[in-house]
Amino acid sequence: MQAWTHTTVLLAEAVDALVTRPAGCYVDATFGRGGHSRAILERLGPAGRLIAFDKDPEAMDEAARMGDARFEFRHASFTALGALVPASVDGVLMDLGVSSPQIDNPARGFSLRADGPLDMRMDPTRGTSAAQWLVEAAEEDIARVIRDFGEERFARAIARAIAARRQQKPLTGTAELAQLVAGAVKTREPGQHPATRTFQALRIFINGELDDLAAALRASLGVLAEGGRLAVISFHSLEDRIVKQFMARHSREVVDRRAPFAAPQALPLRLLGRTRPGEREVAANPRARSAILRVAERTAAPWSGEAA
Known part of the structure; x- marks a missing residue:
């Protein structure tokens, strides 16, 4: 059987932005062939934990070869991350779209x-x-x-x-x-x-990729602890628009017009910026050319779980 390989996009940038607590709990919401997961585990200490999701059976086979007690794989859509304990996760990574082995x-x-x-x-x-x-x-x-x-x-x-x-x-x-x-x-x-x-x-x-993305983004706000990071890599305008609008909607200050002198309403996200692949990465992996990494941080503000 031919071994279909995958080159992980924005690997260092995503992991740098995501992992801030070596003893923390992290989620690779789209395991794929495990490129991001392996890099995350390298950053974690003995007490760290990584939970990965993917609904592709071939991803499950790859996950079985990880051989790390700190790693747990769940054969499910990333919408299932909402079942995790509220405020228990220090970072959620989503690498959207289709992987090279699938293509x-x-x-x-x-x-x-x-x-x-x-x-x-x-x-x-x-x-x-x-x-x-x-x-x-x-x-x-x-x-x-x-x-x-x-x-x-x-x-x-x-x-x-x-x-x-x-x-x-x-x-x-x-x-x-x-x-x-x-x-x-x-x-x-x-x-x-x-x-x-x-x-x-x-x-x-x-x-159902766009509906699943919207659901997973909503779920991430419920499971992220204060200071936890949400990092999302998108590859086309439809999914990036959903991510951009979600992060913007939950990070903009909202002023109550009925009480204009009151403090703005606290929101659950703080934007940390976006990153695109450099020329060297695109030259080595042309499929990276359209990728955008967007990162936000969970604040202490409560979140009601309303629609994204």
């Missing part, structure tokens, strides 16, 4: 450059595959998903082509879908495959 292995159905089954599920043991959904979904729903989650201006034309093709036979392979989309897209940015946005949209929708 590079055609059998996972994420790749548009190598043929494989049209699956796209992070956890292939649960839920509906992309192929199944494309058979059952209305043309209008397909267009909406591709437009909203892929920011694809030719969404209607692509949905129309998919609906026409499935009248003949269902779409079952990634190469077939990529070719079909390429024929429906009139123009594309230089260097980008015509089906890139469509594949992104289907992957996000099939896995």
Whole structure:
């Protein structure tokens, strides 16, 4: 079996921002292939603890090889971090999106450059595959998903082509879908495959990525202790917008207009900034070029758990 490798993005920057208490408890909310987890464990002392989440069964196999008593893996979506003890965590790291092994292995159905089954599920043991959904979904729903989650201006034309093709036979392979989309897209940015946005949209929708992200961000505020850090690495504008707006909404001072001279309402986060990969990292790993790391710190302010 081929070993699919993953180069961890913004590794030193994320761990530097996250780990402030060597004896603390930390969460790697998106374990992947364990790059961030291993670096976090190197920073922790004997009393430190790391809990990792991932719903990909292949991540579970990698976690089984960690061999560190301070490490605990949970085969679950990062939305499950809300089940941790309130205010018990000193840092939460989220590395969003799809990992290189998932993209590079055609059998996972994420790749548009190598043929494989049209699956796209992070956890292939649960839920509906992309192929199944494309058979059952209305043309209008397909267009909406591709437009909203892929920011694809030719969404209607692509949905129309998919609906026409499935009248003949269902779409079952990634190469077939990529070719079909390429024929429906009139123009594309230089260097980008015509089906890139469509594949992104289907992957996000099939896995409920944006809803899960919003839920995990909300949960993080409940489990972070005062002074704990929230560090999030995003790779495209949709998820980064959610992270940016969440952090901004929970860090801006709010003045009660009914009592304008009163002290501003305390909020649960304090922004610590953002970081992008340097030229050397992008040159070594082109997939890092769109990454943004945003970091915030939990304050002493109470949080009611309202929607993000």
